[in-house]
Amino acid sequence: MPNSQPLRIALWVIGPAVALFLIAPLLAIAPLSFNSSPYFTYPLEGLSTRWYEHFFGSLEWRRAVFNSFAVGISACVLATVLGTAAAFGVSDERMPGRNLVMAFLLSPMICPIIITAISVYFFYARVGLNSSFIGLVLAHALLGSPFVLITVNATLSNFDRRLPRAAASLGANGIVRFRRVTFPLIAPGVLAGGVLAFAISFDEVVVALFIAGVEQRTLPRQMWVGINQELNPTIAAAAVIMIIVSILLMVVVSMLRRFASDTIPGGGNVE
Helix, strand or coil, X not given: CXXXXXXXXXXXXXXXHHHHHHHHHHHHHHHHCCECCCXXXXXXXXXXXXXXXXXXXXXXXXXXXXXXXXXXXXXXXXXXXXXXXXXXXXXXXXCCCHHHHHHHHCHHHHCCHHHHHHHHHHHHHHHCXXXXXXXXXXXXXXXXXXXXXXXXXXXXXXXXCHHHHHHHHCCCCHHHHHHHHHHHHHHXXXXXXXXXXXXXXXXXXXXXXXHCCHXXXXXXXXXXXXHHHCCCCHHHHHHHHHHHHHHHHHHHHHHXXXXXXXXXXXXXXXX
């Protein structure tokens, strides 16, 4: 394009500046986790790993990490099953009211999280699911299912539906068709949606504040409790751990996208 050189230079200048602005809070919290002082102070009084030792040595923090992974993995599995099933339904263009159903299924990611938390709290109060592991898993699966629906639906938009029909003509039943033909081709989208569902659960705090009891404290909720009761750099250490987990999840999603683009034509559009 003519005169594109100034635009390219502007993008190279503005792009890194915006990226630095977005990640600056993350860069600021990491050094605090190595501060030898029991307070959040800059400049650092010294370097120490005492807060990581306290994080991994504390029963409360270890329990919170275990709860986060237990709830996250359970919610991920449930959200993946529900989201994938829903994606198969709404991907059929012959389905009546398809757009309305799609909007309804995506409503948990559009509705403000505080509204969802209050609604879930009052509903659980009637059915006795407050302060329970199952209740927290169901709530987090509700929040993660729309992300699975979006990724799987994007993968199905490029899926050749003649392949299952060809397998059916060869005598394969529905289970065999899905296990041997359909799932291997859409697996990158399904797995990417599952990773996103786990990330949503692992990072969620508002719903956990409303419905989780003491025994179901996740890592974000334990950080919230620590901020209100005893503010020390252990929270910074926990934040760094969460950042590392989030980065690893982003890497996994990126790898799945690349694998999808090599497996399915147009399969890179799993987000």
